[in-house]
Amino acid sequence: MNWINGETPEGFLEAKTLGEHLGEIVKIRGSVHKIRRMTGFAFVLIRQRKGIVQGILSPEYTPFPLEELEEELCGNFTVEVVPEERSKTGFDLRILAVEILSRPKALSPVVLNQKNLDVNLETALNYRPLTLRHEKERAVFKIQAEMTRSFREFFHQEGFTEIHTPKIVYAGAEGGANIFALPYFGKEAFLAQSPQFYKQMMVGVFERVFEIGPVFRAEKHDTSRHLNEYTSVDLEMGYIASFQEIMEVETRMMRHLMAHLEENAQEELRLLGVTLPSVEAIPALKFSEAKALLWGEEAGAEFSPDLEPEEEKRLCALIYEEIGSEFVFVTHYPTTKRPFYAMEDPQNPEETLSFDLLFRGVEITTGGQRIHEYGEQVAKMNRRGMTMEDFESYLMIHKHGMPPHGGLGLGMERLTSRLLQQDNVRRATLFPRDTQRLIP
């Protein structure tokens, strides 16, 4: 028998802390990112999980032969941190010894050590396991990891409880054809389009809940803003006085996000040349006002009952020009375009107490207040010709007491992609799924 004590392993240093070890001999580890051959010595760039450090390999300091090194080789490096005024970092790293941990078997089909990853999107995605090693590519997902962390931190502060709801479900929340079906032990099941029903159920339990997890949409659109699987940031909250409360929460959430990134992802943002938007007050205009702004007051009656991608883009541009906000809420979407659980405006049942949040030209959030009264929900489902039996467990909450509530779902990849001003949401998705792409 052996004992596992939870010991922490021998310390390997990271790029940013090396400056604290001037004059010392320390160990670092990483992949050989690039070798720059000079006369009589070489600069060896070592890529770590964060950052790249430059070592000097010279027969003056080590008998280790340069020919033994190659790009993408993984190793442990013993180095001496020697103060050097002429160096940007304030020190030189003299490589004293190299322990080779593994060697690549072939040259990388994509160049990983130039300033930019110079391949088209298709190639970048085909070689994703390699291209993600590029500094700028991985920065995207470091930022995304910090975004997720920021949201959870915010939710915790505001009294939300995290839930994990099933992705194999008996009915879709959004309905329609955009749903993946699969055989499930002799029955037909579906992949969840959103945690909608479950998060509402959980409002009766914890009042405020959130989930950050995958959702699935079988949309046949192959556009720069659609994915067939994405990460949804969902929240749902009870005891709201009005649906505006949900927008207030999202505004605070965005504010918290930007402050968090400023503090925790500065290097990555700088590397990508990203400017964070300011989130003071966010303007909110009604769907009908938005249409009027886009098309003029008269054109009213002929509008499609939704905002088309082009309209979202133009609306954002208009708002930014006129009042400088990169965010805009559009509220009161037509009842016909919103799902059966959306609460109608008591002042005008053709409009719902719902909203989208648009950011830099794209819708990143859909939210709204839900119906909480049993009679009202059943009546609406009847009007839509729905079968009540299919939703028995969902309707339990309405039948047995629910507070007024609402929530939102935010697309993580879309937000990341707009924040980083990318041309395609796939760039903000580790391993995107679309109608053509299932690999890697």
Place this chain on the structure above:
Amino acid sequence: MNWINGETPEGFLEAKTLGEHLGEIVKIRGSVHKIRRMTGFAFVLIRQRKGIVQGILSPEYTPFPLEELEEELCGNFTVEVVPEERSKTGFDLRILAVEILSRPKALSPVVLNQKNLDVNLETALNYRPLTLRHEKERAVFKIQAEMTRSFREFFHQEGFTEIHTPKIVYAGAEGGANIFALPYFGKEAFLAQSPQFYKQMMVGVFERVFEIGPVFRAEKHDTSRHLNEYTSVDLEMGYIASFQEIMEVETRMMRHLMAHLEENAQEELRLLGVTLPSVEAIPALKFSEAKALLWGEEAGAEFSPDLEPEEEKRLCALIYEEIGSEFVFVTHYPTTKRPFYAMEDPQNPEETLSFDLLFRGVEITTGGQRIHEYGEQVAKMNRRGMTMEDFESYLMIHKHGMPPHGGLGLGMERLTSRLLQQDNVRRATLFPRDTQRLIP
């Protein structure tokens, strides 16, 4: 146009802070949990997202008629916090006004306001949207939410980056028949059995990564420890000196978990009468040693190449009796029972550098070191008759340089269930999926 400023709404107080408002008139909100009719007045128990408070409804303090109240009604309550020595809390809550937010349409089919939820598992799950409202049921998931939080906090401290990998995949990591298939735009796709391939790919990018998300197993077992969808806590780490490092990380992770729960879930643990295990050093014994301990040295050759559930139970009991540990690592599982990416022990290729962590009678984690050399991986796949083309994108990482690495997957519901000493893992799953259950 309207402006959303991110304002926080009017304050409603929570049970535990009421004591700080002696003599004041404040607002609380919640569901009517129970009404206790006395002579001339009534105690009204109000269930909040955390805890239950008791108010006094009397014509002496309010004209609001008792008949208007019913269980599971949601409301806002204006109350006066009156110091009262004879009360356990140190105060009485006099209800001055009630604003009814919603009424249930029917009596709950399950009793939610007794000390225990007195129904069998089947009923508890059928009425999950309601039964989760029971204090002891929801405590389970409050604890689970804190467990998740604790893991992430730990991962962040130890330099792991969070990733989101696809659940619709082109190949299963575990192989075999236990995989759900679905049609995907004219192709066949599968639901991920684990993020295995993707987390390994990401080790080449961030060195240390983690994901907490759903995984899917089409197992036909209908036992108290199997689920067809569960939440997997996955980590993967590069530059390991040996597979023991992964167990050291898990030991620290468990230690961090217990300390976190002690601090953040005390009330829930007390409510459920749970004693947390101590996590000092965790014993680790080889698979062959475990078998010998269970069956005696001689019986060696006839063993099945895995630990059966009954064996895991007995082994845990033996270890607990002999050395007092509720955790035990079993290492060096037979190569035949481990997947194609498992690294074999150079000293004995019939054993892998792998481990399971058993806790209170059940396996909660499987982990180990993975093959990182391309040639070694390809040779092993060939020996198993696998088609290399199916794994081209996975093998990219081996081909183009990977550090020695390994990781683990931990079943969130199993761990919760053993921690709370429940008789069935479904009790630790919000909305369990098994061969029979797809609803709710």
